Amino acid sequence: MLLPVIAGVDGSTESLAAAEWAAHEAVRRNRPLRLVHAWNWHPRRADGDPASAAQRHLAERVLRDAEECIRAATPEVRLTDEQVEGPATAALLRAADQAELLVLGSRGLSGFTGLLVGSVALGVAAKATRPLVLVRREADAEAPCLPADDGNRSARDGDLDVVLGVDLTETCDEVIEFAFQAAWRRQARLRVVHAWQRPSAIALGPGDIALVNEPHRAEEWQQFLSAVLKLWRDKFPETEVVETVVEGKASTTLVRAASAASLLVVGRHVSDRPTVPRIGPVTQAAVHHVACPLAIVPHG
Incomplete structure (x- = not known):
């Protein structure tokens, strides 16, 4: 069984850029792409709790939006998605163990201050045992759903x-x-x-x-x-x-x-x-x- 390229998505434009980059990379590698959304689960919360139901609904919407964007940009990719429970860093590290490559968005500010990378991305970067790629929105050269701020393609x-x-x-x-x-x-x-x-x-x-x-x-x-x-x-x-x-x-x-x-x-x-x-x-x-x-x- 071929290990997939996995992209973590959370609904942000950065994660969509990362997911599209991952889709192109999956095609290059002739690998399937799996979208993963991690949402926090509390051990004392029952599955029928309204908060739990709302989180699952939000996760479905995040995955659906990412899937639609990817299918429009890279229709040839073999695509699946998955919801995972638990703190995002731990959940993504578990996912990375089943991946050929893990791709995450990197939130940031342009200019001399550089990137302000999210704590999840930093936590995964410090602990992952598989290759990790961090992508920021402005750097994505293959994201027709997400043009650069000036409207030009890189x-x-x-x-x-x-x-x-x-x-x-x-x-x-x-x-x-x-x-x-x-x-x-x-x-x-x-x-x-x-x-x-x-x-x-x-x-x-x-x-x-x-x-x-x-x-x-x-x-x-x-x-x-x-x-x-x-x-x-x-x-x-x-x-x-x-x-x-x-x-x-x-x-x-x-x-x-x-x-x-x-x-x-x-x-x-x-x-x-x-x-x-x-x-x-x-x-x-x-x-x-x-x-x-x-x-x-x-x-x-």
């Missing part, structure tokens, strides 16, 4: 790069493979970005002091990146790859690189302490400040 996926942020001190096959597959499906160029910073003398160990005056550090990072990507270039020979090594802060570099991207792919290390979920400072910056769809791929 460029489609194939016109823009897929950007992959790589930490060469901890390369992860799961993250790299996700990005290559995303670029291949879109017939897009893949831009792989690594940012490095000069180590301070305080941070260096006794055996590293010679690196302070190393004149070819950037070239060595470039060669290292090329070596890491060689296997993946061979697996995806039709995908154009651009390698970028930049001296600077990783979070700033990625936000800048994603400004003209169709998708940014980053990794999230799965903590050995599940009670202390973290998404890491670079992924945290991307979550709050990147306008394009953001894929967060967990890895060990």
Whole structure:
């Protein structure tokens, strides 16, 4: 049985944009799409309680509206929907365990303040064990139901790069493979970005002091990146790859690189302490400040 792409919907325009993005992604992957709406259930509330009935009715309407929008935009997608009970974060995490990919809307404000991501999206991003994509309304390039505020359509996926942020001190096959597959499906160029910073003398160990005056550090990072990507270039020979090594802060570099991207792919290390979920400072910056769809791929 093929795992579906799952989109969480709550009736907001952001979740509709995410659902439409998920529909296109499901078609690309030849997977079914499942819409999930989570509503809070109280253990002391009987099924016949008026509040419970009202919540179920609202959930049906939210799912119906999302389904109508998706069928109009992507009629070829295989679509189902589901109501789930419980706190939204926990319910969506359970759904993610049954998904190839989970897609959520990211509420936000444009401008220098970046995105104000909802607590549900942040909670899922910190704990999900499956890949997650966060989509904001303004970033959705394939949502005819939801035009941009100025009425203009954005460029489609194939016109823009897929950007992959790589930490060469901890390369992860799961993250790299996700990005290559995303670029291949879109017939897009893949831009792989690594940012490095000069180590301070305080941070260096006794055996590293010679690196302070190393004149070819950037070239060595470039060669290292090329070596890491060689296997993946061979697996995806039709995908154009651009390698970028930049001296600077990783979070700033990625936000800048994603400004003209169709998708940014980053990794999230799965903590050995599940009670202390973290998404890491670079992924945290991307979550709050990147306008394009953001894929967060967990890895060990």
